[in-house]
Amino acid sequence: MAWFTLERFDPSFFETARHRHSYTMDLPVAPETVWRGLAGDVPLAWCRGLAGGRYTSPAPHGVGTTREITALGLLHLREEFVRWEEGERHSFCVTEASLPLYRRFGEDYVVRPHAHGTRFTWTFAYEPNPLLARPAALTDLPGTSFLRKLIADTKRHFGAA
Known part of the structure; x- marks a missing residue:
């Protein structure tokens, strides 16, 4: 499989x-x-569009930890954590991908106590590959549709309305 290097951040x-x-x-x-x-x-095991999530560096996990995961059965990602606040927040940047869709891509997870459980904020940030930057619909619309499915799977898994 060919791998495309993404810019770190x-x-x-x-x-x-x-x-x-x-x-x-x-x-x-x-x-x-x-x-x-x-x-x-097995991170994010409940998300039907993700598979094979596994750490490729030993525990304990923290900044510099690496992980691999596959989205939609065809986009393989290698990730490196750039922030790790145990139990509360972690963020990663994708370092390599099997498809040249992005120049930069990453996710940020924030977990906070809330009156009735947990307030979870999941942020996706990316910069498309310059060849795909126009029209934006090539990267934005299909991508946001997939992200909404991940959110729906998360709510369903944890019993949220």
Whole structure:
């Protein structure tokens, strides 16, 4: 399989990216439960569009930890964590992908206690490959549709309305 290298970035990209989608959901479970699902041995196992999520570096996990996952059965991603606040927040940048869709891509997960469980904010930030930047519909519309499916799977898994 061919791999395409993406540009690395620091956590500030999640605030400055031109293409940024953030979803906040209130989940009726303890923050520890959500964190285990995000950072456990099989991360995001409930998301039907994701498969094969596994860490490729040993525990304990933190900044510099690497992981691999496959989206929609055809986009293989290698990730490196650029932020890790145990039990509360972690963020990664994709370092390599099997398709040349992005120049930069990453996700940020924030887990906070809430009156009835957990407030979970999942942010996706990316910069399309310059060849795909116009028209934006080539990368944005299909991508946001997939992201909404991930959010729906997460709400369903944790019993949120």
